[in-house]
Amino acid sequence: MKKNALLGVLLLAILCSGCGFGKMVTKYPEVSITLDDENLETRGGQVAYTIKGAIPPKYMKKKATMVLAPTLKVDGQNIPPFTTITLKGEKAKGEGTTISYKKGGTFTKSGTFTYKDEYDMAEIVAPATAQLKKKSTTLNPEKILGEGIANTSSRVGFQPRLADNNNNGTAFLYAPHNFQTEFIGKTATIFFDLNSSNMNWSNKYNKSAAAKDSIKAFQKFMNEGNIISKVIISGWASPEGEETNNQGLSERRFEQGKKWFENQYDQYLKDYAKANKIKMKDLQRPTFEYVNNARGEDWDGFESAIAQSNIAQKNQILNVVHSQPNNDMREQKIREMTDIYPEIADVILPPLRRAEMSLICQKHETYTNEELIRRVKANPSDFSVNERLYAASVSTDLSEQELIYLALINDRNTEGDWRAYNDLGALKLNAYYNSGDTKDLDDAISYLNKAAAISPNNGIILNNLALAQFYKGDLAAARESFNASKNASTNAVNQDEATAVFDIVDGNYDGALQLIGSGSCNYNAALVQLLNKDYNTCLNTLNCIANPDAKTYYLKAVLAARMKDENALYSNLGSAINLDPSYKKTAKRDAEFKKYRHTDTFKNLVK
Secondary structure: OHHHHHHHHHHHHHHHOOOOOOHHHHOHHHOEEEEOOOOOEEEOOEEEEEEEEEEOOOOOOOOEEEEEOOEEEEOOEEEOOOOOEEEEOOOOOOOOEEOEOOOEEEEEEEEEEEOOHHHHHOEEEEEEEEEEOOEEEEEEEEEEEEEOOEOHHHOOOOOOOEEOOOOEOOOEEOOOOOOOOOEEEEEEEEEOOOOOOOOOOOOOOOOOHHHHHHHHHHHHHHHOOOOEEEEEEEEEEOOOOOHHHHHHHHHHHHHHHHHHHHHHHHHHHHHHHHHOOOOHHHOOOOOOOEEEOOOEEOHHHHHHHHHHOOOOOHHHHHHHHHOOOOHHHHHHHHHHHHHHOHHHHHHHOHHHOEEEEEEEEEHHHHOOHHHHHHHHHHOHHHOOHHHHHHHHHHOOOHHHHHHHHHHHHOOOOOOOOHHHHHHHHHHHHHHHHHHOOHHHHHHHHHHHHHHHHHOOOEHHHHHHHHHHHHHHOOHHHHHHHHHHHHOOOEOOOEOHHHHHHHHHHHOOHHHHHHHHOOOOOOHHHHHHHHHOOOHHHHHHHHHOOOOOOHHHHHHHHHHHHHOOOHHHHHHHHHHHHHHOOOHHHHHHHOHHHOOOOOOHHHHHHHO
16 A cells, blocks of 8 residues: 555656646655644534644745645545645745745644534545646645544433432422321320329319310320320429429429320230230330420419409409519419409319320321322322322332322322322433333423423423433423523522533533532533543542443543553443443444554454
């Protein structure tokens, strides 16, 4: 081949020896034309380049011009996205860089052009022609400047996961289930004698039907097996005694109430063990949260009882109590009034000497999450939308979640709730991300569009739609939806990472790093670090990503190629291909691997 090329040059020299170009033809191989960086790559969809050249002394004829037309050779066709370079002799007319005949000279030309996918494997050449007066000739051999254009800057990506709305985008976001824990409970009341904290079941108030009914209801509720969240025990004293003593009295009544409850619970456990033929030692006694609500003197109860009494002078009694400057004076007035109004001592004050034991249970703690899910699936109409969505949220089985959501959208009473459509869309997006099945992506978009029709301008829905559009390859629509999600009037979502991704797409690498954070174990941070040629930092970032996917391994292979670590290149590329075989086709055309694509190991990986 070299012999034939040399023969061609000599032949051309002979043919043109009389054309006036002289040594411009024969000495053309001495002309230097190179790319300042032969590894062209994209940034913001553009390719920046600088072409440099050196013309030897006594080469450029004074009245001659030389035109260099750098070109991409793509599938046998010449595409000229570069700017033409014109050089001229010292006496030549027209525009161009003047080159001295005696000393020669240099030139530099920089520019940008828009990248197209077919440029990835293009050969970069620089055809040249010379012109002298009306004569022109092609200069050979054609200068080869490089091969391929890397488009690694376009390899932005999200590594989303299914997540509740944590006000952070680039995740497949569930809608809020809005389920609020509902509490149920029962209260039993035990009454005490004056200045006493001892249990006295002969106390007439303890013997009353109301007191007995409260204790029976309390025991029945406890025996039903409700899971107790906490036990609130309120100890009270009537307000006619000395305040400090009454506070201590209410504390002791709290302790008596606690002791009574624990005895009741022990009896419940014994009955449960006997009924279920379980040994008491095998039963685990739960630890309760006790809330000590020892309040001291029950002034509110006193005033309420007076106001509801039949005492003719009840307004005057209340006025006297209210007009006293402190509790000591109020207590004294009550003691004085008990002599005048016996009803105060006999009817008003005794019921205030009490302890109230309240069992507080979460409504849905009467059964486990598994039982809740089973009940919701079996009888969905027994539960509210919020309860059904909550049941889906505590399920770790995605197919089970899908069944709950499908039941919601197929129920005439709940089909108008956007949340089930959104959550189905999130599930389908997650399925597409893991399997690559485009049907899942199409289904996701269908569900999300229905959610958006019900709840327009909803940040959660818009976030999920943006991710779907991104995976569809419609970056313009995805950018618009992410921005709309950030500014949504309902459920606005933080979109810092999405903004960073589009900063990368736009070539604003510094802006992207500010949003992501250079120290985060984040794929897009690693991409920016690689594009900025901060290779060691990039390697650390990639190595700290938990559960790397095919995209991460592929970027590690690109990094290894740039760092000339051939073993790491093959290892990571192999991992990427194992997870996603489509990377075989990608790697074959990727200019990042142009120096390795002819090795046997590379060929075997991508075949």
